[in-house]
Amino acid sequence: MKQTEKNLPLSTVTLIFGALSIPLAFARHLVSLALVLAILALIFGFWGMRKSMRQQGHYKAFGIARMKLGFRMAIAGAFCSLVMWFLWASNMLF
Numbered sequence: 001m002k003q004t005e006k007n008l009p010l011s012t013v014t015l016i017f018g019a020l021s022i023p024l025a026f027a028r029h030l031v032s033l034a035l036v037l038a039i040l041a042l043i044f045g046f047w048g049m050r051k052s053m054r055q056q057g058h059y060k061a062f063g064i065a066r067m068k069l070g071f072r073m074a075i076a077g078a079f080c081s082l083v084m085w086f087l088w089a090s091n092m093l094f
Helices: 011-025 028-054 061-089
Strands: none
Touching: 011 028, 011 061, 028 061
């Protein structure tokens, strides 16, 4: 029986959450939402990468690439939201 490659679970969710965390970090009242989305994307991305490493060749390469891109965007979104949160809280931005 031939095993077919599957899509990596939550790869699209990771990509969307990671992509949304960056622009939301620059909206004044949505910084906390951006941080939550970034943290969720990091958790999903870590879980997906761990799952794909355990079962190599079981998932499509496109899903793994989508997961890695979402994970990288989530790192950037978390950094941006933390910086903006600090700037808004310290009244450096009006």
